[in-house]
Amino acid sequence: MMPRTGTVGAATTQAASVLIVDDNPNNLRVLSGMLEQAGYRVRPALSGTTALRSMQAALPDIVLLDIRMPEMDGYEVCRRMKADPVTAAIPVIFISALHEADDKVTAFQIGGVDYIVKPFQIEEVLARVHMHLELCRARRALQEAYTGMERQVQERTTELMKAKEERLEALEVARGTLVQVIEALVIALEKRDPYTAGHQKRVSVLSTAIGRELDLPQSTLEAIHLGALVHDVGMIYVPAEILNRPGRLNDMEMAIIRSHAQVGYEIIEGVRFPWPVKEMILQHHERLDGSGYPEGLRGDAIIREARIVAAADVVEAMASHRPYRPALGIEAALEELERHSGTLYDPQVVQAVTRLFREKHFNWDAPET
């Protein structure tokens, strides 16, 4: 004998309930007796109306349904069950003496899962009831697993979105703080050395314009703007008499000046910027062919932001007056860049700079964005 437990609506430890609908009391008694003996909980109904009412009281796990009955036939009972979301999923097995092909087609079309022809063998009825209950149970388990998975995905997505929002907010706050740190550095440097501060501001304006000319993303433009604004912060350690002294510097003095890249890097080393500000400061005197300082980096080993600041730095320095020489002018600066494009300076950056000055009439005082 097959197991009779583990059904659609019932707990696995409880026997499945079968609603048997037949207007013939004798048939009803025989079928009920057989199914009860097989371990099912049986609810008999002598008419379609009684069956539907019985379902309202408690849902069966499966329905065995006679077709030919007075008042309401089995087809109508099945149609009403399938039209009601509460009873739609309950499997319906038709049991009928009708055995024309059309009857079977109708039975399946209106939602029956099986069709047993009278007179039937009890083993066949039991086997089919068992199989449809198992099918239903499997379908239910699958649906529950899928719903559970969907719910987990939904929960995880919500969690991730919330975490992302919180992270973005925290980043925004941190970003604001870092900008303030940089501004404080600029102000400190300006107090001590207005000359360098002015230089940094102009280099920042030009560097950002170059970045925009190269179609760099907004976040990179921000990085360039801020990094350029403090690229010479290490000059704070260079004695003013060396900075302002006209004439050639000796090797020792040159070494002190050159240390500003490393010193600047160390000044903000502990600050965790979301942009490569430290690297820009450290590398803004590096040159493509490795002839720069402090590390003699070559080519792409120098970050693009630093290659941009390097070119802007040279242009601004040559275009401005220095204590030890008068201004050389923009054209001389551009020619210097072009002469060393590809060896000292990034060719794309050089092109962007020349385009800015010769075609787009770049203005140092234009508001930065």
Ligand SMILES: [Fe+2]
């Ligand atoms: Fe510098």
